[in-house]
Amino acid sequence: MINTIKIWLLVLGTCLSNVTWGQEFHSDRSPQDWVIAKNYYASFILSQDSVLTGQLLSLPEVQNLLKKRHSRYLNNTKCADVACFVDAFKWKQQEIDLLVNIFVANTKSQKGQSFRNRLMDSQTYGLSHGKKADEYLARALRQDLEAMNYVIDVYAGAKKPNYPRIDSISFNITSKSYLHLLKDVAQDVLKDVQQPKLAFYESLWTAVRLLEVNERWDAAQLEPLMQLENKKAYEAIRRTDFDRYPYSLLLTLGAGPDQYGQPISPGGMLRSRMAARSYFDGLAPFIIVSGGRVHPYKTPYIEALEMKKYLMQVLGVPEEAILIDPHARHTTTNLRNTARILLTYGFPKDKFAIVNSSVPHIDAVQNMTDRCMRELGYVPYELGKRISDVIMEFKPRIESLTIDPDEPLDP
Incomplete structure (x- = not known):
């Protein structure tokens, strides 16, 4: 099979x-x-x-x-x-x-x-x-x-x-x-x-x-990711010695802008800075920024793409260390889509990844099981321990590959 x-x-x-x-x-x-x-x-x-x-x-x-x-x-x-x-x-x-x-x-x-x-x-x-x-x-x-x-x-x-x-x-x-x-x-x-x-x-x-x-x-936006926006990082995964790092990947959750025409919100900037610090401290060899074209209604900006630009242009993170998920529209799918990438891009299966965001956002992640079951019908991740106020461990679950039929913008 x-x-x-x-x-x-x-x-x-x-x-x-x-x-x-x-x-x-x-x-x-x-x-x-x-x-x-x-x-x-x-x-x-x-x-x-x-x-x-x-x-x-x-x-x-x-x-x-x-x-x-x-x-x-x-x-x-x-x-x-x-x-x-x-x-x-x-x-x-x-x-x-x-x-x-x-x-x-x-x-x-x-x-x-x-x-x-x-x-x-x-x-x-x-x-x-x-x-x-x-x-x-x-x-x-x-x-x-x-x-x-x-x-x-x-x-x-x-x-x-x-x-x-x-x-x-x-x-x-x-x-x-x-x-x-x-x-x-x-x-x-x-x-x-x-x-x-x-x-x-x-x-x-x-x-x-x-x-x-x-x-x-x-x-469909920005596809095929493996051959376009994620190409350099995807190729770098195969050359990476993951034993040198405590974690395989750092997921940075987005914060959608409130104002139309604003490419990246203050929260998005600050969370990107958290991610850059963790990357340069050697916690994980890769950052994934997750967020689609969501806030405000009909925004022309893809949150993950704008955060990638900020990480590279302002914070000096190399492109080969950055993956994007430009499709997720909710915290549940930030985790689910990252789980899919962890399963399919060649990351080690026995290693925890980490997720960072604001304190209340990580609080929400820690208590998101019921919401996942309600919106997805399954939990796409396994949580580990909370290593700081703003960082938590997680691993992908195979359930994350399941299509969500009532979310056609990010199934």
């Missing part, structure tokens, strides 16, 4: 295009490719296998379902309100149930087993240990289809996301022009549905297009 870490690297390093899903990574792939791969991984790896996908979508019961689904999608041309568009764009629950059952029943061949194994080894839909392949596949497919519906509800229908102040829809849905925008989204999607079986992708492509017009392709 394929190694878990290699699978997650494949998520990071393999992309797909809108209609032709590619096997090899190319640095000029579009942001759309990254959005799809990160949010809907089961759909991604299934669609990479054109033979298996062709077999599944050619089944008579699937063709019948897709014919009816396509007809409903075409009905958006008659829509006079937002609710009508949302209904046309989304999967119906009975369609999801039927597709899941059919796909599970028809992927038991040798070809299907390869897909199932790859999916289970990825751990992207929770830990697979002790799970049956049918159960894991059903969960993954159902999550993908329902996650597409979630994006449509939020970014077409204006349903409140988990954090409305930073993640809500960009449009006034009561304006007449907004109905024209939804119609244009639908027409764009239909340009790619050039044969009946491609109706299977209508909700997927609609969700991705809605994220685009809402300027919410955050999951």
